Amino acid sequence: MQTILYARVSTTDQTIAHQEKQARDAGFTLDRVISDDGVSGVTTRLVDRPEGRRLFDILRSGDVLVVRWVDRLGRNYADVTETIREFMRRGVVIKTIINRMTFDGATTDPMQQAVRDALIAFMAASAQAQAEATKAAQAAGIEHAKANEGNAYRGRKPSFTRAQMGTVRDMLAQGAGVSAIAQATGLSRQAAYRIKDDPAEAEAALMKWGM
Structure with missing residues (x-):
């Protein structure tokens, strides 16, 4: 099992290093940092980004994926919701630095699933x-x-x-x-x-x- 930070920046005003510092300051112990620099989250799906594609290749059951917020995965509703669901189906836990959210596909309780899925959709x-x-x-x-x-x-x-x-x-x-x-x-x-x-x-x- 490993903890992976995925960072994405789309402009020169943002930095990968800042997102990594935020993660470590929040208490995450990172095994790997995977990042896409200068890539839009609006027009480019995670799976179509050079390093985003690697996440789909390396994430396994029990791994933890850390992101600053869900907008690092993307800014397209359909892409983000399907991406999170796909990772959860694989047994990956997704955690955000901001708001300290955790998305875990392990629960079988229908009410907990409904609340989790509604929160994913809202974010x-x-x-x-x-x-x-x-x-x-x-x-x-x-x-x-x-x-x-x-x-x-x-x-x-x-x-x-x-x-x-x-x-x-x-x-x-x-x-x-x-x-x-x-x-x-x-x-x-x-x-x-x-x-x-x-x-x-x-x-x-x-x-x-x-x-």
Whole structure:
């Protein structure tokens, strides 16, 4: 039996090392780290990613698969739910760093199965909804920036980075409160609220400053 961390990053603002540190800080003892760098979770299924494919080849009954959150497996509802079910059928236990969720296919109790499956569906749907909301905010931010392209005034430099903004969005999708988000990201509550209340404006501010 082995414990494997699967990490995925899609932009240069994210790092594999950060996800590994999060896992170890959360108390996981990792035997292996498998990662896909620069791969979209929206357009590319786990099984179609170079290293994601390896998970299907090496995971065995009794193994533990650790992910930061289910969105690392993907941001497509159908892909994520089927992937988790496939791993559970094999006897693999899936654990998330955020929210400390555990998905185990060993239970035979129908009520426990129903609750587990409903939770998987909710988290997978949240991952897809967050991806779609982020895409919409980015599009709105681009339009906002274009509309003010001739205006030399850029306003105050954002107090957050693109990576921090991504973390705020992810944690909001997972139901985290602003205080918890501020503590996790090192941002002020005001900055977290700004991203939460107007993601398009936050995106536009980063673009104006080339961030």
